[in-house]
Amino acid sequence: MPALGMAQDSGVIAAWRVEAGDRVAPGDVVMEVETDKSVQEIEAREDGYIARLLFEAGAEVPVGEVVAEVVATAEEAAAAAAGAGEGTAGAAPGGEDASSDSGSEPIPAPAAEAAPATEPREILPPEPASPPAAPPSTPPASFPGRVLASPKAKAIAAAHGLDLAGIRAAVGREPLHARDVEAALAEHSTAPAPATGPTRLSLRAVTEAGGWQELCARLGGLSARRAALASLVGGAWRREGPDTTGALRVEVVGLHGEPRLFADPDRSRLGAAEPIAEGTPDLRVIDATGSSLREVEGPPEGGADLWLLPAEGEVLSLVLQARSGILNTAGAAAILDGVARRLRNPLYQLL
Amino acid sequence: MRTITFSQAVNEAIAEELRRDPTVFLWGEDVAEAGTPFKVLSGLVEEFGPERIIDTPISEPGFVGMAVGAALTGTRPIVDLMFGDFLFLVMDQLCNQAAKQSYMSGGKLKVPMVLRTNLGATRRSAAQHSQSLQALVAHIPGLKVALPSSPREAKGLLKSAVRDDNPVVIFEDKLMYQAKGPVPEPEEEELIPFGQANRLQEGEDLSLVATSSMVQVAEEAAEGLRAEGYSADVIDVRTLVPLDEDTILASVRKTGRVIVLDEGHQSYGATAEIASRIADKAFYHLDAPVTRFGAWDVPVPFSPALEDQTVPDVARTVERALQLIRGEVARA
Structure with a gap:
């Protein structure tokens, strides 16, 4: 029951405009509320299905009381209707208050955010307007799209x-x-370095890649090409980079097709590494060599991204981006240089 | 350091300046034999004679206008204006004449006069003898405004005022005349410079920026906050013109919260100007709304019960400070 006036402590449900099982969308009128001054139409605020009406038309309901439950699916609404005869309305596990008030947006209770989607969620109704006697402390004022902060x-x-x-x-x-x-x-x-951390490094190298293209021609298929790329990049990471120990996962992403994730690809014969099903990559390689892309901007999607971009003829442009805390500049530079050398001549992988 | 009253401190300042400089003299209503209704000037006429301590007729525009002329001819008059409320009678002499001479003569003329008057309510003197009009004077370019908050301040600021080549209006808190405080010995001459605010207490949670009578309120409020586990910077503004922005801003940048106190009416008052400068120049350091506490926007009531409500006091200052510190104030 929304508070429609400063001194209102209850409202009479003049009429319901919906019944159990009805679908509602934001803006749909669900009920009429009569106060001492007027009758107002109350709109739903979220999509869903009416599970139950908890009061009859004509009932006088205190402000803040849940008057109806809204659930996500028609099936849940039907299930709720079936069980309605058993439980008491007040003991129901909540359900969205279908009402809306004319003023501020309510702040969802944090617990509701975490509730599984299959259960009816409870969203607290808006706070009733403060009585004049309230201390001059903070009401939960909220402006859509803006966080109030000093x-x-x-x-x-x-x-x-x-x-x-x-x-x-x-x-x-x-x-x-x-x-x-x-x-x-x-x-x-x-906590660990944030995925949204603002700082990162970005290095760019240019290399002639005739050796890599010759190798690709010999390997043939796309799968072998991706495995070989993972091997060369993994080799550069492990042998040139600062971290030479531990497992290494390299994901190779093309502009088309599914990404492939490889574990320790540098330990397999070139082109023979087998993809694994799941895991978090230490490094993502985005192979855009056949594309029209020339530059990349913006933060890496993973912790460290290596882009292969076409430049001129057999020249490739390499861009390594990493979030702070993943690689330092010297380590990234060593890895990038190692990758460039291997693409120029894949035999470097053997040294 | 000895302890003397505010009144004695003012008396000493005037006597010392009269002895030091033969061009200094004083006039006003009931200043000689009577020594003013507050007995501030008692004994001066005995030492300096009726040629330098001069009783005037009851004509404020007349004797303030004469003082402007006397100052232009090379003397240093001290004018006694019995109540601050009488400022309204001398606005032309003060604002159109004294304040403008130096500017309009291209700096060739100067008006080194001091207008001593007072402020302050809660003396049961009713609406026409209780006003605190410092903001009115501070609004006029060319006038300096000093607001002593203790006997020591009264003496040091008055001596600086007498030696200033610009017209200075100094407001004494009429409730404070009998208050005692430490003042340096006469031989240790102390001139308190204008434009230097005085930090009286140092704290972390809040800044209390106060003038004149409100400095004592701020100091006691800081004690009250200490009992709640919080500490406050207490700053005595000392002079509204010139205003020591740097000290005020440094304090607010440190604490992030401020209450500005002044006994003048709150609307369009001294608190408004100081609060505005804080909001303007320390905005990104603020963690709470800049808060003002001045007198109600009503004529000062004669009824004691009502009069006490209209001016800021310690309890309400502490209450507001706690709301700011606890984040209970939102004006959105």
Whole structure:
């Protein structure tokens, strides 16, 4: 039951416009609510199916009470309707309040975010408007598309590449202050390097690649070519790069076809490495040699991406991008140079 | 350092300047035999005679205008304006004449006069004898405004005012005349320079920036905050013109939260100007809305119960400070 007025503590359901099993979409009128001043149409806020109406038309319902449940699928709605005779309405596991209020957007309860999608989710109705006697503290004011934060909190978040919306979701209120962002920052700094970290390195090399193209002609098929590329790049990574120990997974991605992931491809004969089913690659190789691409920009999709791009004739352009913490500049440079040498002459792999 | 009253400190400052410089003199209503209604000037006429401590008729525009003329001819008049509320009577002499002479003469003329007057409510003096009009004066370019907050400040700022070549209006808190405080010995002359705010307490959580009568409120509020586990910077602004922005901004950049206190009416007042400069120049350091605390926008009531409500006090300052520190203030 939404609060439609400052001093309203309950509303009468004048009429239902939907019944159990109906599909609703945002904007659909689901009920009419009568207050001491007027009758207002209340709209659904999310897609779904009406599972149950928890009050009869004519009932007077306190503000904040759940009046109906909305579930994701027609089957769940049917199941809920079938079980409706057994449980009591108040003990139901929630369900979305189909009502909407005319003012601010509600903040979903954090617990609802984590609930499995197959269960009805409970989204708390908007807070009733504060009574005049409330202390001058913070109501959960929310502006769509904007996180309320102090200038200092924003400055700290910007300096560290932190997402204010994520911090608000974790804190569960706004405005955010410096201490909220600092707490998130402290938590963040103990976690591994962020996938969205703002800093990265990007190196570009150009090499003549006649040896590689000759090898490809001998190997024939696309699968062998990918395996050979994984071997050469893996060899450069392990022998030229800073980390020479441990397992190495290289994923080779073409512009067409499925990516192939290889474990320790440098230990197989050129072109003979077998792809494995799953795992997280240490390095992704994007083979765009036959394409029209000439430049790549933007952050790597994985921890480290190596692009093979056509330049002129038998010359290839290599771009290695890595997120901070994955490779240092010297290590990346050594690997990239190793790859270039192997593409120029695959026999380097044997040394 | 000895302890004397605010009144004695003002008296000493004037006496010392009269002894030091024969061009200094003082006039105003009831200044000689009566020594002013607050007895601030008692004994001066005995030492310096009626030629230098001069009683005037009850005509504020007359004796302030005469002082402007006297200053233009090379003397250094100190004018006693019995109540700050009487400033409205001397606006032309002060704002159109004193403030403009140097500018309009291309710097050839100067008006080295001091206008001593007062501010402050809660003396049960009603609406026409309780106003704090410093913002009104500070608005006019060419006038300096000093706001002493203790006996020591009163003496040091007044001596600097007498020696300044520009017209200076100095507001004394009429409730503070009998307050005692440490003041350096007469032989240790202390001139407090204009445009240098004074940090009285150092803290981390909040800045309390205050003028005149509100400095004491800020100091006691800082004590109250300490009891809650928080610490505050307390800054005495000392002079509204010139304003020491650097000290204020440095403090707010450190704490991220500020309450600006002044006993003038809050709307369009001294707090508004200081708060605006903070919002403008320390915006990215702010962790809470810049908060002002001035007097209500009402004529000061005669009723004691009502009058006490209209001016900032310690309890409400502490309450607002705690809301800021705890992030309970949102104005979105």
